Amino acid sequence: MFSWLTRSSSRGPRPARPAAGASPRPGASTAVRAGSAAPAAPEGGRPAGTERRRRSPWDDLLGRTALRSGQLLLVLLLVSVTVWGLRQVSLLVIPLLIATIIAAAVAPVVRWLRGRGVHSTLATSIAMVVGVGTLALVLWFVGRAVRNEWDELRTRAVEGFDELQRWLTEGPLQLDDGQITAAREQLGELASSDAVQSGAVAGATALAEVVTGTVLALVVLFFLLRDHRRIWEFFLRPLEPDVRRRADRIGVSAVDVLGGYVRGISIIALVDAFFIGLALFILGVPLALPLAVLVFLGAFIPILGATLAGTFAALVALVSDGPVTALIVIGVVVAVNQLEGNFLEPVVLGRALHLHPLAVLLALTAGTILSGIVGALLAVPLAAVAWTVVSAWNATDGGEEDHPGIEGSRDRQSRMVTTPRGDLRSSR
Numbered sequence: 088m089f090s091w092l093t094r095s096s097s098r099g100p101r102p103a104r105p106a107a108g109a110s111p112r113p114g115a116s117t118a119v120r121a122g123s124a125a126p127a128a129p130e131g132g133r134p135a136g137t138e139r140r141r142r143s144p145w146d147d148l149l150g151r152t153a154l155r156s157g158q159l160l161l162v163l164l165l166v167s168v169t170v171w172g173l174r175q176v177s178l179l180v181i182p183l184l185i186a187t188i189i190a191a192a193v194a195p196v197v198r199w200l201r202g203r204g205v206h207s208t209l210a211t212s213i214a215m216v217v218g219v220g221t222l223a224l225v226l227w228f229v230g231r232a233v234r235n236e237w238d239e240l241r242t243r244a245v246e247g248f249d250e251l252q253r254w255l256t257e258g259p260l261q262l263d264d265g266q267i268t269a270a271r272e273q274l275g276e277l278a279s280s281d282a283v284q285s286g287a288v289a290g291a292t293a294l295a296e297v298v299t300g301t302v303l304a305l306v307v308l309f310f311l312l313r314d315h316r317r318i319w320e321f322f323l324r325p326l327e328p329d330v331r332r333r334a335d336r337i338g339v340s341a342v343d344v345l346g347g348y349v350r351g352i353s354i355i356a357l358v359d360a361f362f363i364g365l366a367l368f369i370l371g372v373p374l375a376l377p378l379a380v381l382v383f384l385g386a387f388i389p390i391l392g393a394t395l396a397g398t399f400a401a402l403v404a405l406v407s408d409g410p411v412t413a414l415i416v417i418g419v420v421v422a423v424n425q426l427e428g429n430f431l432e433p434v435v436l437g438r439a440l441h442l443h444p445l446a447v448l449l450a451l452t453a454g455t456i457l458s459g460i461v462g463a464l465l466a467v468p469l470a471a472v473a474w475t476v477v478s479a480w481n482a483t484d485g486g487e488e489d490h491p492g493i494e495g496s497r498d499r500q501s502r503m504v505t506t507p508r509g510d511l512r513s514s515r
Contacts, residue, residue, distance in 0.1 A: 182304035190311040192349035356386030
Protein backbone atom coordinates (compact mmCIF):
# COMPACT_ATOMS: atom_id res chain seq x y z
CA MET A 88 0.00 0.00 0.00
CA PHE A 89 2.86 2.34 0.84
CA SER A 90 4.44 1.65 -2.54
CA TRP A 91 1.15 2.44 -4.29
CA LEU A 92 0.91 5.82 -2.51
CA THR A 93 4.50 6.63 -3.49
CA ARG A 94 3.82 5.87 -7.13
CA SER A 95 0.66 7.99 -7.09
CA SER A 96 2.40 11.04 -5.57
CA SER A 97 5.27 10.86 -8.06
CA ARG A 98 2.84 10.86 -10.94
CA GLY A 99 1.37 14.24 -9.92
CA PRO A 100 -2.14 15.14 -8.80
CA ARG A 101 -4.97 12.85 -9.58
CA PRO A 102 -7.17 14.04 -12.45
CA ALA A 103 -10.59 15.37 -11.59
CA ARG A 104 -13.34 12.81 -11.47
CA PRO A 105 -15.85 13.28 -14.27
CA ALA A 106 -19.36 14.23 -13.39
CA ALA A 107 -22.00 11.64 -12.98
CA GLY A 108 -23.19 10.31 -16.26
CA ALA A 109 -20.30 11.77 -18.21
CA SER A 110 -18.06 9.38 -19.99
CA PRO A 111 -14.36 10.09 -19.71
CA ARG A 112 -12.64 11.22 -22.88
CA PRO A 113 -10.53 8.52 -24.45
CA GLY A 114 -6.88 9.16 -23.84
CA ALA A 115 -7.47 11.94 -21.32
CA SER A 116 -6.23 9.98 -18.32
CA THR A 117 -3.25 8.87 -20.31
CA ALA A 118 -2.36 12.46 -21.16
CA VAL A 119 -2.64 13.58 -17.56
CA ARG A 120 -0.74 10.58 -16.35
CA ALA A 121 2.05 11.36 -18.75
CA GLY A 122 2.39 14.90 -17.28
CA SER A 123 1.53 16.71 -20.53
CA ALA A 124 -0.54 19.96 -20.39
CA ALA A 125 -0.68 20.53 -24.15
CA PRO A 126 -4.10 20.31 -25.80
CA ALA A 127 -4.91 17.43 -28.00
CA ALA A 128 -3.80 17.88 -31.57
CA PRO A 129 -6.42 17.77 -34.28
CA GLU A 130 -6.25 15.51 -37.22
CA GLY A 131 -3.14 16.12 -39.26
CA GLY A 132 -0.84 16.63 -36.24
CA ARG A 133 -0.95 20.52 -36.17
CA PRO A 134 -2.19 22.47 -33.13
CA ALA A 135 -5.47 24.32 -33.53
CA GLY A 136 -3.93 27.71 -32.56
CA THR A 137 -1.29 27.44 -35.28
CA GLU A 138 -3.88 26.59 -37.88
CA ARG A 139 -6.04 29.52 -36.81
CA ARG A 140 -3.05 31.87 -36.80
CA ARG A 141 -1.99 30.86 -40.27
CA ARG A 142 -5.45 31.55 -41.54
CA SER A 143 -5.16 35.26 -40.56
CA PRO A 144 -4.66 37.44 -43.67
CA TRP A 145 -2.44 39.92 -41.75
CA ASP A 146 0.30 37.50 -40.70
CA ASP A 147 1.93 36.94 -44.05
CA LEU A 148 4.25 39.34 -45.88
CA LEU A 149 1.48 40.98 -47.87
CA GLY A 150 -0.63 41.55 -44.77
CA ARG A 151 2.21 43.10 -42.77
CA THR A 152 3.08 45.32 -45.73
CA ALA A 153 -0.53 46.46 -45.95
CA LEU A 154 -0.59 47.28 -42.23
CA ARG A 155 2.61 49.33 -42.42
CA SER A 156 1.38 51.09 -45.54
CA GLY A 157 -1.86 51.99 -43.80
CA GLN A 158 0.03 53.37 -40.81
CA LEU A 159 2.28 55.41 -43.10
CA LEU A 160 -0.71 56.79 -45.00
CA LEU A 161 -2.38 57.72 -41.72
CA VAL A 162 0.73 59.59 -40.54
CA LEU A 163 1.00 61.40 -43.88
CA LEU A 164 -2.68 62.33 -43.66
CA LEU A 165 -2.24 63.74 -40.16
CA VAL A 166 0.84 65.71 -41.25
CA SER A 167 -1.00 67.06 -44.30
CA VAL A 168 -4.00 68.12 -42.22
CA THR A 169 -1.68 69.79 -39.70
CA VAL A 170 0.20 71.70 -42.40
CA TRP A 171 -3.06 72.72 -44.05
CA GLY A 172 -4.43 73.97 -40.73
CA LEU A 173 -1.27 75.94 -39.99
CA ARG A 174 -1.42 77.55 -43.42
CA GLN A 175 -4.97 78.68 -42.76
CA VAL A 176 -3.78 80.58 -39.68
CA SER A 177 -0.42 81.62 -41.11
CA LEU A 178 -1.04 85.20 -40.01
CA LEU A 179 -0.82 83.89 -36.44
CA VAL A 180 1.72 81.08 -36.84
CA ILE A 181 4.43 82.95 -38.77
CA PRO A 182 4.68 85.95 -36.38
CA LEU A 183 4.73 83.52 -33.46
CA LEU A 184 7.61 81.54 -34.99
CA ILE A 185 9.56 84.66 -35.89
CA ALA A 186 9.08 86.09 -32.39
CA THR A 187 10.23 82.81 -30.83
CA ILE A 188 13.38 82.68 -32.96
CA ILE A 189 14.26 86.32 -32.26
CA ALA A 190 13.56 85.85 -28.54
CA ALA A 191 15.96 82.92 -28.42
CA ALA A 192 18.66 85.12 -29.98
CA VAL A 193 18.03 88.24 -27.87
CA ALA A 194 17.55 86.41 -24.55
CA PRO A 195 21.27 86.66 -23.58
CA VAL A 196 21.07 90.46 -23.84
CA VAL A 197 18.04 90.59 -21.55
CA ARG A 198 19.70 88.13 -19.18
CA TRP A 199 22.83 90.30 -19.06
CA LEU A 200 20.79 93.40 -18.24
CA ARG A 201 18.85 91.58 -15.54
CA GLY A 202 22.11 90.36 -14.07
CA ARG A 203 23.16 94.00 -13.70
CA GLY A 204 20.09 94.74 -11.59
CA VAL A 205 17.78 96.06 -14.33
CA HIS A 206 14.11 95.21 -13.91
CA SER A 207 12.77 92.56 -16.28
CA THR A 208 10.30 94.90 -18.00
CA LEU A 209 12.89 97.65 -18.39
CA ALA A 210 15.52 95.21 -19.69
CA THR A 211 13.08 93.85 -22.27
CA SER A 212 12.08 97.35 -23.33
CA ILE A 213 15.71 98.43 -23.74
CA ALA A 214 16.54 95.39 -25.87
CA MET A 215 13.50 95.88 -28.10
CA VAL A 216 13.99 99.64 -28.49
CA VAL A 217 17.63 99.17 -29.46
CA GLY A 218 16.76 96.40 -31.92
CA VAL A 219 13.80 98.17 -33.54
CA GLY A 220 15.70 101.47 -33.61
CA THR A 221 18.68 99.88 -35.36
CA LEU A 222 16.39 98.28 -37.94
CA ALA A 223 14.57 101.56 -38.56
CA LEU A 224 17.89 103.40 -38.95
CA VAL A 225 19.13 100.87 -41.51
CA LEU A 226 15.87 101.11 -43.48
CA TRP A 227 16.10 104.90 -43.45
CA PHE A 228 19.65 104.81 -44.85
CA VAL A 229 18.58 102.32 -47.52
CA GLY A 230 15.59 104.43 -48.56
CA ARG A 231 17.71 107.56 -48.73
CA ALA A 232 20.35 105.82 -50.86
CA VAL A 233 17.73 104.46 -53.26
CA ARG A 234 16.11 107.88 -53.59
CA ASN A 235 19.43 109.65 -54.24
CA GLU A 236 20.78 107.14 -56.76
CA TRP A 237 17.60 106.02 -58.51
CA ASP A 238 17.77 108.61 -61.30
CA GLU A 239 21.37 107.72 -62.09
CA LEU A 240 20.56 104.01 -62.10
CA ARG A 241 17.59 104.56 -64.40
CA THR A 242 19.74 106.54 -66.86
CA ARG A 243 22.43 103.86 -66.85
CA ALA A 244 19.79 101.16 -67.26
CA VAL A 245 18.43 102.87 -70.39
CA GLU A 246 21.95 103.16 -71.79
CA GLY A 247 22.64 99.52 -70.99
CA PHE A 248 19.40 98.42 -72.64
CA ASP A 249 20.25 100.41 -75.77
CA GLU A 250 23.67 98.77 -75.84
CA LEU A 251 22.05 95.35 -75.46
CA GLN A 252 19.67 96.14 -78.32
CA ARG A 253 22.58 97.20 -80.51
CA TRP A 254 24.42 93.96 -79.71
CA LEU A 255 21.33 91.91 -80.58
CA THR A 256 20.99 93.59 -83.97
CA GLU A 257 24.67 93.88 -84.92
CA GLY A 258 26.08 90.88 -83.05
CA PRO A 259 26.04 87.19 -83.92
CA LEU A 260 22.26 86.85 -83.44
CA GLN A 261 21.46 89.37 -86.23
CA LEU A 262 17.94 90.17 -84.98
CA ASP A 263 15.93 92.82 -86.82
CA ASP A 264 14.36 95.88 -85.25
CA GLY A 265 10.84 94.52 -85.80
CA GLN A 266 11.38 91.59 -83.44
CA ILE A 267 12.83 93.82 -80.73
CA THR A 268 9.96 96.31 -81.13
CA ALA A 269 7.42 93.49 -80.83
CA ALA A 270 9.13 92.29 -77.63
CA ARG A 271 8.93 95.82 -76.21
CA GLU A 272 5.21 96.03 -77.02
CA GLN A 273 4.55 92.69 -75.36
CA LEU A 274 6.34 93.86 -72.22
CA GLY A 275 4.27 97.06 -72.23
CA GLU A 276 1.02 95.11 -72.60
CA LEU A 277 2.07 92.83 -69.76
CA ALA A 278 2.80 95.80 -67.52
CA SER A 279 -0.66 97.29 -68.16
CA SER A 280 -2.62 94.05 -68.09
CA ASP A 281 -5.37 93.15 -65.63
CA ALA A 282 -3.13 90.51 -64.09
CA VAL A 283 -0.65 93.15 -63.01
CA GLN A 284 -3.45 95.36 -61.67
CA SER A 285 -4.96 92.48 -59.72
CA GLY A 286 -1.45 91.70 -58.52
CA ALA A 287 -1.20 95.25 -57.24
CA VAL A 288 -4.41 94.75 -55.25
CA ALA A 289 -3.04 91.49 -53.88
CA GLY A 290 0.17 93.32 -53.02
CA ALA A 291 -1.77 95.89 -51.02
CA THR A 292 -3.51 93.08 -49.13
CA ALA A 293 -0.17 91.41 -48.50
CA LEU A 294 1.23 94.71 -47.21
CA ALA A 295 -1.61 94.97 -44.72
CA GLU A 296 -0.94 91.41 -43.57
CA VAL A 297 2.77 92.20 -43.19
CA VAL A 298 1.99 95.21 -41.00
CA THR A 299 -0.42 93.18 -38.87
CA GLY A 300 2.03 90.32 -38.54
CA THR A 301 4.85 92.69 -37.60
CA VAL A 302 2.82 94.28 -34.80
CA LEU A 303 1.76 90.85 -33.54
CA ALA A 304 5.34 89.58 -33.65
CA LEU A 305 6.58 92.57 -31.62
CA VAL A 306 3.92 92.05 -28.96
CA VAL A 307 4.65 88.32 -28.71
CA LEU A 308 8.39 89.04 -28.63
CA PHE A 309 7.97 91.42 -25.70
CA PHE A 310 6.08 88.87 -23.60
CA LEU A 311 8.44 86.04 -24.53
CA LEU A 312 11.44 88.07 -23.41
CA ARG A 313 9.84 89.28 -20.19
CA ASP A 314 7.68 86.34 -19.06
CA HIS A 315 9.41 83.40 -20.70
CA ARG A 316 9.81 81.55 -17.38
CA ARG A 317 6.15 81.74 -16.43
CA ILE A 318 5.08 80.79 -19.95
CA TRP A 319 7.42 77.79 -19.91
CA GLU A 320 6.19 76.68 -16.48
CA PHE A 321 2.60 76.98 -17.66
CA PHE A 322 3.20 74.53 -20.50
CA LEU A 323 5.17 72.10 -18.33
CA ARG A 324 2.83 72.06 -15.33
CA PRO A 325 0.26 69.51 -16.67
CA LEU A 326 2.96 66.93 -17.44
CA GLU A 327 4.08 64.08 -15.22
CA PRO A 328 7.43 64.61 -13.43
CA ASP A 329 9.41 62.25 -15.67
CA VAL A 330 7.88 63.61 -18.85
CA ARG A 331 8.30 67.13 -17.48
CA ARG A 332 12.04 66.70 -17.04
CA ARG A 333 12.38 65.35 -20.55
CA ALA A 334 10.27 68.18 -21.98
CA ASP A 335 12.40 70.66 -20.02
CA ARG A 336 15.55 69.21 -21.56
CA ILE A 337 14.04 69.37 -25.04
CA GLY A 338 12.98 72.99 -24.55
CA VAL A 339 16.40 74.05 -23.32
CA SER A 340 18.11 72.32 -26.25
CA ALA A 341 15.71 73.86 -28.77
CA VAL A 342 16.24 77.38 -27.39
CA ASP A 343 20.01 76.93 -27.42
CA VAL A 344 19.94 75.79 -31.04
CA LEU A 345 17.64 78.62 -32.14
CA GLY A 346 19.67 81.28 -30.37
CA GLY A 347 23.01 79.95 -31.60
CA TYR A 348 21.73 79.64 -35.15
CA VAL A 349 20.34 83.18 -35.32
CA ARG A 350 23.43 84.73 -33.77
CA GLY A 351 25.75 82.70 -36.00
CA ILE A 352 23.87 83.37 -39.23
CA SER A 353 23.74 87.08 -38.34
CA ILE A 354 27.54 87.16 -38.07
CA ILE A 355 27.88 85.37 -41.42
CA ALA A 356 25.37 87.72 -43.06
CA LEU A 357 27.23 90.75 -41.70
CA VAL A 358 30.55 89.49 -43.11
CA ASP A 359 28.99 88.76 -46.52
CA ALA A 360 27.31 92.15 -46.70
CA PHE A 361 30.48 93.97 -45.63
CA PHE A 362 32.81 92.44 -48.22
CA ILE A 363 30.34 92.47 -51.13
CA GLY A 364 29.16 95.99 -50.28
CA LEU A 365 32.78 97.19 -50.01
CA ALA A 366 33.53 95.75 -53.45
CA LEU A 367 30.45 97.42 -54.93
CA PHE A 368 31.43 100.76 -53.37
CA ILE A 369 35.02 100.55 -54.67
CA LEU A 370 33.82 99.63 -58.17
CA GLY A 371 31.37 102.53 -58.17
CA VAL A 372 28.25 100.42 -58.67
CA PRO A 373 25.04 102.38 -57.98
CA LEU A 374 22.93 101.45 -54.96
CA ALA A 375 25.88 99.85 -53.17
CA LEU A 376 24.31 100.24 -49.71
CA PRO A 377 20.87 98.83 -50.64
CA LEU A 378 22.55 95.93 -52.43
CA ALA A 379 24.68 95.26 -49.34
CA VAL A 380 21.53 95.22 -47.21
CA LEU A 381 19.97 92.81 -49.71
CA VAL A 382 23.00 90.54 -49.38
CA PHE A 383 22.68 90.72 -45.58
CA LEU A 384 19.03 89.67 -45.71
CA GLY A 385 19.68 87.00 -48.32
CA ALA A 386 22.40 85.40 -46.20
CA PHE A 387 19.72 84.27 -43.73
CA ILE A 388 18.77 81.68 -46.37
CA PRO A 389 21.73 79.28 -46.22
CA ILE A 390 23.55 78.12 -49.36
CA LEU A 391 21.31 80.02 -51.80
CA GLY A 392 20.43 83.42 -50.33
CA ALA A 393 23.75 85.27 -50.49
CA THR A 394 24.50 83.82 -53.93
CA LEU A 395 21.19 85.02 -55.36
CA ALA A 396 21.62 88.47 -53.80
CA GLY A 397 25.16 88.69 -55.19
CA THR A 398 23.88 87.67 -58.61
CA PHE A 399 21.35 90.51 -58.49
CA ALA A 400 24.18 92.89 -57.58
CA ALA A 401 26.12 91.61 -60.60
CA LEU A 402 23.10 92.31 -62.84
CA VAL A 403 22.95 95.89 -61.54
CA ALA A 404 26.67 96.24 -62.25
CA LEU A 405 26.14 94.84 -65.75
CA VAL A 406 23.39 97.35 -66.51
CA SER A 407 25.22 100.32 -65.02
CA ASP A 408 28.93 99.72 -65.72
CA GLY A 409 29.23 96.95 -68.28
CA PRO A 410 30.31 93.29 -68.36
CA VAL A 411 33.82 93.79 -66.92
CA THR A 412 32.51 95.24 -63.66
CA ALA A 413 29.83 92.55 -63.53
CA LEU A 414 32.46 89.81 -63.86
CA ILE A 415 34.48 91.38 -61.04
CA VAL A 416 31.39 91.45 -58.83
CA ILE A 417 30.71 87.79 -59.62
CA GLY A 418 34.29 86.94 -58.66
CA VAL A 419 33.91 88.76 -55.34
CA VAL A 420 30.63 86.94 -54.64
CA VAL A 421 32.23 83.56 -55.36
CA ALA A 422 35.21 84.37 -53.10
CA VAL A 423 32.95 85.47 -50.25
CA ASN A 424 30.84 82.33 -50.60
CA GLN A 425 33.99 80.19 -50.41
CA LEU A 426 35.03 82.04 -47.26
CA GLU A 427 31.59 81.49 -45.80
CA GLY A 428 31.33 77.80 -46.64
CA ASN A 429 34.88 76.73 -45.75
CA PHE A 430 35.58 78.86 -42.68
CA LEU A 431 32.66 80.83 -41.24
CA GLU A 432 29.95 78.16 -41.23
CA PRO A 433 32.07 75.40 -39.62
CA VAL A 434 33.38 77.79 -36.95
CA VAL A 435 30.30 79.93 -36.23
CA LEU A 436 27.52 77.40 -36.88
CA GLY A 437 29.43 74.30 -35.84
CA ARG A 438 27.44 73.81 -32.62
CA ALA A 439 24.09 75.20 -33.68
CA LEU A 440 23.55 73.53 -37.06
CA HIS A 441 24.22 69.81 -37.32
CA LEU A 442 22.50 69.26 -40.65
CA HIS A 443 23.85 67.85 -43.87
CA PRO A 444 23.74 70.26 -46.85
CA LEU A 445 21.26 67.92 -48.57
CA ALA A 446 18.93 68.20 -45.57
CA VAL A 447 19.30 71.98 -45.72
CA LEU A 448 18.38 72.03 -49.42
CA LEU A 449 15.36 69.78 -48.87
CA ALA A 450 14.20 71.94 -45.96
CA LEU A 451 14.62 75.10 -48.05
CA THR A 452 12.64 73.57 -50.91
CA ALA A 453 9.81 72.43 -48.66
CA GLY A 454 9.67 75.78 -46.85
CA THR A 455 9.64 77.72 -50.12
CA ILE A 456 6.82 75.58 -51.51
CA LEU A 457 4.72 75.96 -48.36
CA SER A 458 5.26 79.63 -47.47
CA GLY A 459 7.47 81.30 -50.06
CA ILE A 460 10.27 83.55 -48.85
CA VAL A 461 9.12 83.37 -45.23
CA GLY A 462 9.15 79.59 -45.42
CA ALA A 463 12.67 79.65 -46.83
CA LEU A 464 13.79 81.84 -43.93
CA LEU A 465 12.19 79.61 -41.29
CA ALA A 466 12.86 76.20 -42.84
CA VAL A 467 16.47 75.68 -41.74
CA PRO A 468 16.12 76.77 -38.08
CA LEU A 469 12.95 74.70 -37.72
CA ALA A 470 14.69 71.68 -39.26
CA ALA A 471 17.61 72.14 -36.87
CA VAL A 472 15.20 72.37 -33.93
CA ALA A 473 13.37 69.22 -35.08
CA TRP A 474 16.63 67.30 -35.21
CA THR A 475 17.62 68.67 -31.79
CA VAL A 476 14.28 67.60 -30.33
CA VAL A 477 14.82 64.04 -31.58
CA SER A 478 18.35 63.98 -30.17
CA ALA A 479 17.30 65.44 -26.81
CA TRP A 480 14.39 63.01 -26.54
CA ASN A 481 16.78 60.07 -26.75
CA ALA A 482 19.39 61.63 -24.45
CA THR A 483 20.01 60.40 -20.92
CA ASP A 484 18.27 62.25 -18.14
CA GLY A 485 21.04 63.52 -15.89
CA GLY A 486 18.91 65.14 -13.23
CA GLU A 487 18.41 68.74 -12.25
CA GLU A 488 21.86 69.94 -13.28
CA ASP A 489 21.22 68.85 -16.85
CA HIS A 490 18.03 70.92 -16.99
CA PRO A 491 19.19 74.50 -16.49
CA GLY A 492 15.94 76.11 -17.56
CA ILE A 493 14.78 77.96 -20.60
CA GLU A 494 17.38 80.73 -20.39
CA GLY A 495 20.48 78.55 -20.08
CA SER A 496 22.79 77.17 -17.45
CA ARG A 497 24.00 80.57 -16.29
CA ASP A 498 20.54 81.80 -15.31
CA ARG A 499 20.00 80.25 -11.88
CA GLN A 500 16.69 82.04 -11.43
CA SER A 501 15.07 80.23 -14.33
CA ARG A 502 16.05 76.74 -13.16
CA MET A 503 12.95 74.58 -12.83
CA VAL A 504 12.76 71.97 -10.06
CA THR A 505 10.23 69.20 -9.50
CA THR A 506 9.01 69.13 -5.89
CA PRO A 507 8.31 65.86 -4.02
CA ARG A 508 4.59 66.36 -4.68
CA GLY A 509 5.24 66.57 -8.41
CA ASP A 510 4.73 70.33 -8.75
CA LEU A 511 6.97 72.58 -10.83
CA ARG A 512 8.67 75.60 -9.34
CA SER A 513 11.66 77.82 -9.99
CA SER A 514 14.54 77.39 -7.56
CA ARG A 515 15.14 81.01 -6.61
